[in-house]
Amino acid sequence: MNTAQPAATDTAARELNAPAIEIADLHKSFTVRGGKVRAVDGIDLTISSGEIVAFLGPNGAGKTTTLDMILGFTSPTSGRCLVYDGSPQEAVKHGRVSAVLQTGALLDDLSVRETVAMISSQHTNPLPVNEVLKRAGAMAFAGRKVSKCSGGEQQRLRFALALLPEPDLLILDEPTAGMDVNARRDFWAAMHAEAERGRTIVFATHYLEEAEQFADRIVVIADGKLLADGTTEEIRALGGLRTVSVVWSDDDGDPASVVDTLAGAESFRRDGQRVVFTGPDTDAIARHLLNHTQATDLLIVQVPLEEAFVDLTSQAAHSGGIK
Numbered sequence: 001m002n003t004a005q006p007a008a009t010d011t012a013a014r015e016l017n018a019p020a021i022e023i024a025d026l027h028k029s030f031t032v033r034g035g036k037v038r039a040v041d042g043i044d045l046t047i048s049s050g051e052i053v054a055f056l057g058p059n060g061a062g063k064t065t066t067l068d069m070i071l072g073f074t075s076p077t078s079g080r081c082l083v084y085d086g087s088p089q090e091a092v093k094h095g096r097v098s099a100v101l102q103t104g105a106l107l108d109d110l111s112v113r114e115t116v117a118m119i120s121s122q123h124t125n126p127l128p129v130n131e132v133l134k135r136a137g138a139m140a141f142a143g144r145k146v147s148k149c150s151g152g153e154q155q156r157l158r159f160a161l162a163l164l165p166e167p168d169l170l171i172l173d174e175p176t177a178g179m180d181v182n183a184r185r186d187f188w189a190a191m192h193a194e195a196e197r198g199r200t201i202v203f204a205t206h207y208l209e210e211a212e213q214f215a216d217r218i219v220v221i222a223d224g225k226l227l228a229d230g231t232t233e234e235i236r237a238l239g240g241l242r243t244v245s246v247v248w249s250d251d252d253g254d255p256a257s258v259v260d261t262l263a264g265a266e267s268f269r270r271d272g273q274r275v276v277f278t279g280p281d282t283d284a285i286a287r288h289l290l291n292h293t294q295a296t297d298l299l300i301v302q303v304p305l306e307e308a309f310v311d312l313t314s315q316a317a318h319s320g321g322i323k
């Protein structure tokens with residue numbers, strides 16, 4: 001029938017343009033002894049195809065619970081969670097989304113290759129076993145029994161398994177926890193290659209450096225709420241986290257006068273001979289110090305993301321959120 005044609009085309013077009021993930025007013029509570037835990041408490045988030053997004057947040061922030069809803073492992077208490085404009089379960093079923101989770105059970109007695117071959121047989125149109133082993137960097141230990149693999153090697157195996165259906169969206173929950181620096185670097189190199197193939201990648205991490213180095217966009221989550229969402233630079237700027245440090249001359253009196261007279265300066269602290277100013281306009285602070293004081297040896301310092309992150313989460317704890 002002709003009528004079926006436009007509908008199919010519409011569906012394909014809609015899916016093509018659909019965001020990878022669309023979350024609106026998402027809530028998830030758990031009933032525990034003594035009350036309720038609001039693990040996810042009103043998150044709105046849209047992730048487009050091709051983005052690499054880090055979920056950053058302290059322990060118990062709600063990152064895993066959010067990822068579990070995106071993967072259809074658990075249902076929202078309320079709100080909407082769509083993956084490619086459909087339910088997460090549909091997306092998983094069609095191989096459009098897969099995950100590298102720390103907890104995914106593996107069979108100890110199988111070799112790495114046997115594990116991939118076994119799971120491969122459950123997919124309709126999987127990538128060849130050797131191809132995924134190669135892409136995940138697992139070829140070198142493909143013959144090894146799972147029980148003899150290190151934690152990092154087991155994560156690579158999980159990565160290989162996740163690649164089998166050639167997913168459009170890869171979800172990774174703290175994928176490199178427990179890996180040493182070299183293993184982590186290799187893992188992210190392999191992941192970079194997948195990103196270059198156009199995959200959307202969403203990962204939760206405690207390693208702020210990883211978020212900074214690998215993600216295009218960082219979503220900061222704490223207490224089940226989204227605190228900040230932006231590029232690494234935007235997240236840093238949110239915390240106002242550039243400082244101007246100078247060797248202060250006592251001839252200029254109290255550094256507080258700079259903060260009092262200059263709109264771009266917010267606060268200062270003494271650090272030995274130096275005075276460190278912070279504020280929304282570090283350029284204006286620097287100009288003022290160079291032109292109107294005897295301060296010398298001026299440094300503008302970008303505060304590391306780690307400190308920006310700590311600052312954001314502690315601000316949230318005190319104010320109930322950051323607008």
Ligand SMILES: Nc1ncnc2c1ncn2[C@@H]1O[C@H](COP(=O)(O)OP(=O)(O)OP(=O)(O)O)[C@@H](O)[C@H]1O
Pocket residue numbers: 030031032037038039057058059060061062063064065066
């Ligand atoms: N099944 C559950 N039953 C009861 N409470 C839960 C359950 N799952 C998660 N929680 C609680 O929900 C909150 C969010 O947990 P979640 O695991 O999503 O945080 P997270 O950001 O992933 O933390 P981490 O970085 O430590 O993995 C925590 O307070 C946690 O104890």
